[in-house]
Amino acid sequence: MILTQCAVCATELGLTLGKKCGRCSTRYCGAACQVQHWKEGGHDQLCKPIKRAGGAEQYNANKKYAEAVAVAAEACADDTKGQRCYICTQALHWKTKEGLVRGCACRGTAGFAHVSCLAEQAKILVAEAEENNLGLKVKQARFNRWRTCSLCEQDHHGVVSCALGWACWKTYLGRPETADVRGMAMTNLGNGLLEARQHEDALIVREADLATKLRIGAPEGSILVAQANRAGTYAALGRGDEAISIYREAYAGCKTILGNCDQRTLMAANNLVHELQRQMKHTEAVSILRGPLSDARRAFGDDHEFTLMLGSLLADSLVGAGTNPTVDAVREAIAIREDIFRRSRRLLGVSHPHTQKRQRALDSARSALANHESAGQLRARKKEH
Secondary structure, X not given: OOOOEOOOOOOEOOOOOOEEOOOOOOEEOOHHHHHHHHXXXXXXXXXXXXXXXXXXXXXXXXXXXXXXHHHHHHHOHHHHOOOOOOOOOOOOOOOOOOOOEOOOOOOOOOOOEOXXXXXXXXXXXXXXXXXXXXXXXXXXXXXXXXXXXXXXXXXXXXXXXXXXXXXXXXXXXXXXXXXXXXXXXXXXXXXXXXXXXXXXXHHHHHHHHHHHHHHHXXXXXXXHHHHHHHHXXXXXXXXXXXXXXXXXXXXXXXXXXXXXXXXXXXXXXXXXXXXXXXXXXXXXXXXXXXXXXXXXXXXXXXXXXXHHHHHHHHXXXXXXXXXXXXHHXXXXXXXXXXXXXXXXXXXXXXXXXXXXXXXXXXXXXXXXXXXHHHHHHHHHHHHHO
C-alpha cells in the first residue's frame, strides 16, 4: 500500500500532512511519534538502510514486492513444476532465486516466467517509448505489458497480477507526480491488490491516486477514471450505496468527455452495472447494458474481453430480473452465455478462472430454464385435471 499513515500510531496523514524523517522520509503525525520511533521502535537501526534503498516509500515497495513474488511463486508451484522461464530460460532465477509463475491464459508448456523477468520486459518496452519520444498513446500501449502476457495477450490475474502491480509501482514511484507512468503505475498497483483481494490496501492506493490527480490538475477524464476505481474498492468492501452514486457520475461523465466507445467509458458502464446487480437492481442493469454491449462489439469485436464481460453481465441481469424471470429472458441469457463460453474457452482455455466462471453461469442458466419448463408442465397438467 502507499504510505499514508504515521509509522508509529497509524494516524491517517493522506499525502501531505505530518512530518518526515529528514534522512529517510519515514512519515509521522508529529515530533512525539518520531522521537518514540527512534528510541523504542527500532528506527535508529533502520533509518540508514531505508535511505540506501531510496527512501521510505521505495523501501516499503521493495519489501511488499518481495513478499508478493514469494506468494505468487508458492501459489503457482504445482503448475510450474519442471518448467523454465520463457524469457531467461532458467527454472530458478539466477539472481533473485525466485520461482516461476503463470497467471495468464497460456496453456501447455507456454507462459511460465519469473515475475522479475516479466517486469524487466515491461520496463524495457516503456523505456524505449520514452527514449524515442513515441508519444502518450504508444507509451500507454507499451505500458500494458505490465499487466498482459506477451504470448497470449491476456491479462495476468490473481496473486501474479498483484506481484506485477508492486513491481510496476516500485519501478516508477520516484518519478514526479505529474509523470504519466507514475499515475499508471499507481493504477496498476490498485488493480493488482484488488485481484489478490487485498481490498483495504487497494482503497488506500485508490484514494492516494485520486488525491494526486486532483492536486496536480489532471485531465477530467483521468479524474473520472480514478473516481470510478475508488468506487470499485468501496463496492468490494461492501459500501455499495456510495459506490453506485460515484459510478453513476463517472459513467455519465465518461460518455460526455470520452465518448461511448472509449474503453474507460465501457469499464465505467461495467462497474455501474456490476454494483446494480449486487444490489439486485437487475431491471435497471438490463436497461443500461444493451447500449454499451453494442458499442463494445462495434469498437472492439465479439472476442474482446470488454464484449465478453458486458455480455456476461447482460445474461446475469436477464436471469436475475425479478424473482421470476420470463422464459424468453432465460433463453436469451442462455444463448448469450453459450456464445461467451465458446469464445472464452477458445481464447483463454478451459482452466482460466474467467472460463470456469462462465461455464458455471451457463450451467446455472440451463438449470433455471429446466425449472421453468418443469413448472410450466406441472401447471398445464393441473389445468387438465
